[in-house]
Amino acid sequence: MEGFIIAILIILLLVALVGIILVKSISLFDHVYMYFFKRPIYIHLYFRLKKLTYEEEKFIKNRFSFYNRLNAKQQKFFQHRLITFMQDKSFEAREGFEITKEVKLYISATAVMLTFGMRDFLLPALQKIFVYPDIYYSTITQNHHKGEFNPRLKALVFSWKHFLEGFADEEDNINLAIHEFIHVLQINSMKESDISATIFADTSKKLVNLLLNDEIRQRLQDTKYFRKYAFTNRFEFLAVLVEYFIESPIVFKQKFPEFYSKIREMLNYNFNGY
Template identity: 25%
Template sequence: MNPLLWIALVTAAIVLSLWFPRWRLKRALARPLPPEGLAVLEKNIPVYRHMPAPLQEQLRRLVVQFLYQKKFVGCGGLEITDEMRYTIAGQACLLLLNRQTQVYPELDTILVYPTEFIVTRNEVGPGGVVTPSANGLLGESWGDGRVVLAWDHVQRGAADWTDGHNVVLHEFAHQLDSESGAANGAPYLPSVSSYRSWATVLSRDFDNLRHDAIYQQHSVMDHYGATNPAEFFAVATETFFEKPYQMAEHHAELYAQFLQYYKVDPRDWMAPPVEPEHMASPFPNFAQHW
């Protein structure tokens, strides 16, 4: 074969391999979120109705891209439904609003179990003795491009957007954390100075939460966040999106760091909690939407 012709064919193949996926994605994004998808967002992401129109549009677009690029697999006999796909995608994409980022580029598959799933791991004890241990989990973020979720707890997170517990937000925060190369509580940040202030504030609040957990003192954040820095970031993310007023009051500097990172303020979508907290809904006129 003529060398020039061979070079031309190889070049054309490379250009086509780069262009065609982008063209397909562009075509997919040109399609609006269908009415049934919008209904799921309104039902299972209560704050969606209170977002400004540009953010709503941005979230819908992110959901379309998420569903185009990611694969859902039902486990334990569970059959994946559109409600599952739209609910998980919608909650996961809340973490991407207003941020110049790809849509979880390392993620390929979401595994969904009907309820708590069992994971067996080897635990190393004294003397190096290895003992298999079975643990029941509600969700997990793996470094091989997979997230695992228990659907009943996804539903619980959707049903109560004020308790600071949301398995989707938690596991997808781990995905963001790992984009920097390791899940260590320090996601990708724009500058060295950003890492300095992030480390200072999060290390201090992590130590404070560990103290609260040891002495069983009340905290705005779940004590599970005291497990390690990665879990602290994930729990703090849940708190930021579901209990923003409480977090801003009790962890002002931490809240400011999360404002800079997530580039949204969930207080804009929620009314301040009324004391006693359990007596009132944080969503204005929320009952009218059901």
């Protein structure tokens, strides 16, 4: 009996060892693949897909052209991620605002759109989302804001009025939701070590290095293409770049192909899909 127990333990240890070696091998191959191709080996892998109701999907279709460009299989993945993200975050209203299902869908779909080319999309750096009806006063910064991300509290804050304004005009290159979610992604890439976070962080550094190029910097100054706020600091520059990338990709690519290609690599994002 004792010999049998020892044999079982040895088998279990061997199975565990093989499992560890397999996981390490996959991780290594994943990083090698990322090094050469600048993207994860795979993005979508789910055991059971969650599905939106007819009315919920209709809401998304009416507001996200990105969703409508996806094929049927990709739309199922989008729906699954949307529901999962929405269930993972805490939504809280402020100053009499009401958190409805549509509010949760709108905010969550924005995050899913920006992370659709990434394997890890839940963004652990974010836990709470606060929504005000309009511009609000922040006791932390002691200023009025339309939106902000607080890394210490893991909290994202929006003025709903200005959130909606960002989507009202899809070609003005100003979108509060996209801008603030990129700040979440920036912080998340600094704290996490998954493949998508690594790619995001590495490419962000490459984008900053492009700014050090004398020729590119001169073109930035001459064209005055990006709004002045982009040059506040490197974090704001990246957030503004993604706003332009999402809302006017064709013009952006024509004017600054170097930045366009890096943003596309960073998000693993193809504007005709992902």
